[in-house]
Amino acid sequence: DPQQTTLFVQSHVRAHAECAWVFSCVTPLGWLERMTQYKTKAQKQESVMTGLLTYPVLMAADILLYDADEVPVGEDQKQHIELTRDLAQRFNYLYGETFVIPEPVIRESGARIMGLNDPTSKMSKSDTTRGHAIRIIDEPDEIRWAIKRAVTDSYNEIRFSDDPERAGVNNLLQIYELLTGKSRPEIEAHFAGKGYGALKSELAEVVIESLRPIRERYYQLMDDPAELDRILAIGAEQARAVAEPKMTLILERVGFVLPNDRK
Numbered sequence: 001d002p003q004q005t006t007l008f009v010q011s012h013v014r015a016h017a018e019c020a021w022v023f024s025c026v027t028p029l030g031w032l033e034r035m036t037q038y039k040t041k042a043q044k045q046e047s048v049m050t051g052l053l054t055y056p057v058l059m060a061a062d063i064l065l066y067d068a069d070e071v072p073v074g075e076d077q078k079q080h081i082e083l084t085r086d087l088a089q090r091f092n093y094l095y096g097e098t099f100v101i102p103e104p105v106i107r108e109s110g111a112r113i114m115g116l117n118d119p120t121s122k123m124s125k126s127d128t129t130r131g132h133a134i135r136i137i138d139e140p141d142e143i144r145w146a147i148k149r150a151v152t153d154s155y156n157e158i159r160f161s162d163d164p165e166r167a168g169v170n171n172l173l174q175i176y177e178l179l180t181g182k183s184r185p186e187i188e189a190h191f192a193g194k195g196y197g198a199l200k201s202e203l204a205e206v207v208i209e210s211l212r213p214i215r216e217r218y219y220q221l222m223d224d225p226a227e228l229d230r231i232l233a234i235g236a237e238q239a240r241a242v243a244e245p246k247m248t249l250i251l252e253r254v255g256f257v258l259p260n261d262r263k
Contacts, residue, residue: 008235019061
């Protein structure tokens with residue numbers, strides 16, 4: 001709904017790329033090289049592309065162009081928000097007060113959902129192993145298949161726990177907690193005396209019903225490309241109305257000579 005959400009394709013708003021370039025000129029290389037996700041992914045590649053290194057700078061531009069006060073993220077993205085804050089503070093120091101310093105907003109529960117097949121690693125869209133992740137447009141039978149085969153343990157006791165040996169069950173319970181809105185004592189009482197099969201079966205149906213409206217809306221939009229293009233065009237226009245004046249200010253602060261149509 002364009003009246004409630006500004007949804008757009010990033011490349012349709014040129015200010016994002018422009019801002020990222022300006023930021024890259026004032027970002028110390030060491031800041032980027034110590035990013036955890038960069039180091040992890042770089043170790044798996046023979047040749048590391050510049051885009052992987054500078055991606056956090058583009059992310060900072062995505063945030064700072066809109067003077068965001070708060071940024072809801074998963075626990076694994078906290079470091080990126082810290083970089084964004086550092087970059088905003090550095091720019092403000094060098095060129096004058098320009099950016100709001102955003103705060104990360106991280107849920108107490110569910111800030112990091114783990115893989116169903118490996119509860120020691122984060123659930124990731126880039127891992128295409130069947131049964132690793134639940135994707136928002138997965139069909140019901142696929143969701144049931146993945147959750148039924150999720151890794152658990154041999155305790156056969158359904159309760160929340162920080163014990164690494166119980167990470168699989170704890171992961172399933174956190175997903176249930178997030179989607180139902182029930183408290184942890186309420187959830188543990190509900191499953192008291194039941195086995196993991198009952199937890200998986202009920203969780204699968206909860207996930208299916210939670211994702212059903214998203215899946216249905218997805219197919220509606222995919223069946224009507226013109227409506228999807230209309231929504232994205234409205235979103236890009238709304239985003240430009242905020243981002244373009246901010247980008248002009250950024251260029252002026254840095255000292256660019258602007259063409260008449262950008263003054």
